[in-house]
Amino acid sequence: MRRIKLVVEYDGTNYGGWQLQDNAPTVQGCLEQALFELTGTHTRITGASRTDAGVHAKGQITHFDTESSIPADRFSYALNTHLPPDIRVQDSSEAKEGFHSRFWTSGKRYSYTIYNKKHASALLAHRSWHVYRDLDIEKMQRAARDLIGKHDFAAFCATGGSAKTTVRTLHDVRVERVDDCVIIIVEGDAFLYNMVRIIAGTLVGVGDGDLPEDIILQMFETCDRRIGGVTAPPQGLILEEVFHHDEKPGWVL
Amino acid sequence: MRRIKLVVEYDGTNYGGWQLQDNAPTVQGCLEQALFELTGTHTRITGASRTDAGVHAKGQITHFDTESSIPADRFSYALNTHLPPDIRVQDSSEAKEGFHSRFWTSGKRYSYTIYNKKHASALLAHRSWHVYRDLDIEKMQRAARDLIGKHDFAAFCATGGSAKTTVRTLHDVRVERVDDCVIIIVEGDAFLYNMVRIIAGTLVGVGDGDLPEDIILQMFETCDRRIGGVTAPPQGLILEEVFHHDEKPGWVL
Numbered sequence: 001m002r003r004i005k006l007v008v009e010y011d012g013t014n015y016g017g018w019q020l021q022d023n024a025p026t027v028q029g030c031l032e033q034a035l036f037e038l039t040g041t042h043t044r045i046t047g048a049s050r051t052d053a054g055v056h057a058k059g060q061i062t063h064f065d066t067e068s069s070i071p072a073d074r075f076s077y078a079l080n081t082h083l084p085p086d087i088r089v090q091d092s093s094e095a096k097e098g099f100h101s102r103f104w105t106s107g108k109r110y111s112y113t114i115y116n117k118k119h120a121s122a123l124l125a126h127r128s129w130h131v132y133r134d135l136d137i138e139k140m141q142r143a144a145r146d147l148i149g150k151h152d153f154a155a156f157c158a159t160g161g162s163a164k165t166t167v168r169t170l171h172d173v174r175v176e177r178v179d180d181c182v183i184i185i186v187e188g189d190a191f192l193y194n195m196v197r198i199i200a201g202t203l204v205g206v207g208d209g210d211l212p213e214d215i216i217l218q219m220f221e222t223c224d225r226r227i228g229g230v231t232a233p234p235q236g237l238i239l240e241e242v243f244h245h246d247e248k249p250g251w252v253l
Numbered sequence: 254m255r256r257i258k259l260v261v262e263y264d265g266t267n268y269g270g271w272q273l274q275d276n277a278p279t280v281q282g283c284l285e286q287a288l289f290e291l292t293g294t295h296t297r298i299t300g301a302s303r304t305d306a307g308v309h310a311k312g313q314i315t316h317f318d319t320e321s322s323i324p325a326d327r328f329s330y331a332l333n334t335h336l337p338p339d340i341r342v343q344d345s346s347e348a349k350e351g352f353h354s355r356f357w358t359s360g361k362r363y364s365y366t367i368y369n370k371k372h373a374s375a376l377l378a379h380r381s382w383h384v385y386r387d388l389d390i391e392k393m394q395r396a397a398r399d400l401i402g403k404h405d406f407a408a409f410c411a412t413g414g415s416a417k418t419t420v421r422t423l424h425d426v427r428v429e430r431v432d433d434c435v436i437i438i439v440e441g442d443a444f445l446y447n448m449v450r451i452i453a454g455t456l457v458g459v460g461d462g463d464l465p466e467d468i469i470l471q472m473f474e475t476c477d478r479r480i481g482g483v484t485a486p487p488q489g490l491i492l493e494e495v496f497h498h499d500e501k502p503g504w505v506l
Contacts, residue, residue, distance in 0.1 A: 009375040056376060076372060085378040090371075118343075119329060122262040123309060123491075125338040127376075238376075 001065050003095040004072055006031075006045075006079075008060040011086040013126040013235070017053040018060070024053070027087055031062065034082035038075075039068045048101040048242040049108060052194075054234035056127070059090075059241040063101045098248050107171070107243040109187040112200040113236045117180045128181065129200070129236040135207035137177050143206040144173040144184070146216035147199065155219035155228055156202075158194035166192060166223075175203065182207070185240075197232040198225070205229030254318050256348040257325055259284075259298075259332075261313040264339040266379040266488070270306040271313070277306070280340055284315065287335035291328075292321045301354040301495040302361060305447075307487035309380070312343075312494040316354045351501050360424070360496040362440040365453040366489045370433045381434060382453070382489040388460035390430050396459040397426040397437070399469035400452065408472035408481055409455075411447035419445060419476075428456065435460070438493075450485040451478070458482030 008031065016024025020032075031045050048061040070078060075092035083089070113128040115121045120130035147170050154166040170188040177183075184203060186196050202219070205211035211229055212218070219228050261284065269277025273285075284298050301314040323331060328345035336342070366381040368374045373383035400423050407419040423441040430436075437456060439449050455472070458464035464482055465471070472481050 011375050011378065058376065080372060085373065086375050088372050088375040088378075119333060119341050120338065122264050122339050122341040123311065123380075125264065125341075 001067055002072075003063055003065050003099055004075055005093050005095040005099060005101065006062045006064075006075065006089050007091040008047075008062055009058050009088045009090050010056060010060065011126070012051060012054050012056045014086060015053065017055065018047050018049065018051045018057075027051075027057075027060075030083060030087050031079070031089075034079045035064065035066075037082045038070070038078050039066060041067070046101050048105050048244075049239050051237075051239055052234050054126075055237045055239065056235075057239040060239055061101045061105075061242040061244065063095050063099060096247070099244075100248075101242075101244075104244045104249060105190070105242055106245045106249070107187065107189050108191060109172075109185065109240045109243075110191075110196045111238045111240050112184040112186070112196060112232060113238070114182040114184070114200070114204060114232075115180060116177075116182050121180070124181070126235050129204075129233050131182075131204055131208070133208040135182055135204065136209070137175060137182060137207065139213055140175045140182070140184075140203045140207040143203055143213060143216050144175050146214075146220075147173045147186075151220050152223060153192055153195060153220075154223040155225050156195045156198045157192035157225065158198070158231065159225075168192065168195070173199070194231050196237060197234070198228060200229075200232035200236065202229035204232065254320055255325075256316055256318050256352055257328055258346050258348040258352060258354065259315045259317075259328065259342050260344040261300075261315055262311050262341045262343050263309060263313065264379070265304060265307050265309045267339060268306065270308065271300050271302065271304045271310075280304075280310075280313075283336060283340050284332070284342075287332045288317065288319075290335045291323070291331050292319060294320070299354050301358050301497075302492050304490075304492055305487050307379075308490045308492065309488075310492040313492055314354045314358075314495040314497065316348050316352060349500070352497075353501075354495075354497075357497045357502060358443070358495055359498045359502070360440060360442050361444060362438065362493045362496075363444075363449045364491045364493050365437040365439070365449060365485060366491070367435040367437070367453070367457060367485075368433060369430075369435050374433070377434070379488050382457075382486050384435075384457055384461070386461040388435055388457065389462070390428060390435060390460065392466055393428045393435070393437075393456045393460040396456055396466060396469050397428050399467075399473075400426045400439075404473050405476060406445055406448060406473075407476035408478050409448045409451045410445035410478065411451070411484065412478075421445065421448070426452070447484050449490060450487070451481055453482075453485035453489065455482035457485065 072094040115128040325347040329342040368381035
């Protein structure tokens with residue numbers, strides 16, 4: 001038995017998220033089905049991140065165990081012939097001894113795209129959150145800087161999360177204007193449930209003047225989710241990259 | 254009766270092209286239906302460019318005549334409430350006396366996106382042509398320069414075109430690498446049927462070494478479509494912008 005690691009890109013529009021469920025097709029389900037068609041064996045595929053319905057990924061990392069003799073680097077080509085065009089395996093390789101896509105994760109980078117114009121974009125309908133009010137990008141950039149570092153992100157967490165601690169470390173939070181879009185890039189060691197979407201909704205609240213410029217500091221202080229911005233809709237979010245430790249970490253978050 | 258001008262953006266993935274047809278939903282059909290729901294009157298909408306199935310537009314220009322008293326700039330908001338999210342009216346305004354979206358056209362700018370990586374992109378599946386062979390961008394840029402100017406583009410025309418002359422003028426042809434994409438920008442006074450897609454297919458043929466570097470000059474000389482590259486698939490093409498004369502032109506191409 002050997003362990004194979006996959007880098008997977010997907011358009012989440014037509015899926016009920018990453019994780020298997022009864023009511024909707026999922027990315028995990030499509031990958032497991034493709035692997036079954038390829039190898040003839042039902043095999044569990046584990047993803048580093050359980051992205052929600054409508055959320056996209058450029059660099060989801062997954063792993064699975066197999067007895068198949070297919071060379072590791074050929075799995076990408078072989079699986080893609082069994083997958084719909086909105087899911088593509090970008091790379092496949094032999095995983096290190098004991099590698100686990102979730103437990104070995106050392107960090108993740110997400111992007112969140114806001115389309116900031118009078119009317120929504122047809123071409124970015126499933127890739128962005130339409131905000132028609134003018135956004136003050138400099139206010140957003142200043143508030144974003146408050147997020148960087150190690151903080152208690154309890155106020156940035158949807159109810160229903162199961163994390164033992166709500167302390168997380170963000171290494172980078174950037175806000176950039178690219179054509180008609182405002183793009184938020186967030187990189188950190190780990191994320192609470194809906195954390196990036198609450199960050200995006202809160203920064204937009206600062207940018208359109210609905211929320212005070214020090215709202216991030218207030219949220220850290222009060223741990224009160226209710227004073228922050230809305231949870232931005234899923235379609236603006238992309239899991240850009242997952243980072244991994246070189247060996248099994250001594251701790252698991 | 255007054256004439257209204259619309260700027261329309263659409264994702265062509267789910268449409269049989271711009272123009273009304275019996276077998277598939279079309280962008281023109283959706284707009285005319287939305288206008289009917291809004292005004293109660295069946296109204297013909299004329300587009301500057303009859304884009305093919307799967308082709309996208311950021312700046313299609315259209316016009317229609319109406320007795321409605323809706324202020325010109327409100328049509329965009331009102332129509333968008335009756336349109337699917339993959340068609341968005343970006344602007345509406347009162348048209349000049351005698352304006353005609355097609356006959357007044359003085360030029361158009363298109364972009365064509367090639368995704369140039371080992372595996373296709375899930376997120377750009379409906380927005381790009383996947384070419385996995387390495388493309389030599391400098392060769393493509395040199396060949397692109399041969400296209401600029403006034404030439405007989407007979408070899409760049411699909412059969413089935415109805416143009417009286419195949420002489421056209423291209424003002425600009427650029428080839429740029431943006432991340433994993435190669436983007437071709439073409440601007441000209443008017444275009445033959447499939448002209449941009451044949452240009453894209455021919456430049457890709459030069460870039461991957463399948464076609465000689467002077468193929469454009471050979472095509473001008475021989476007027477032979479068969480020596481050029483393939484017709485690139487529709488989903489990489491975007492009608493970016495339509496330019497118009499300030500008044501009724503004395504000639505019509």
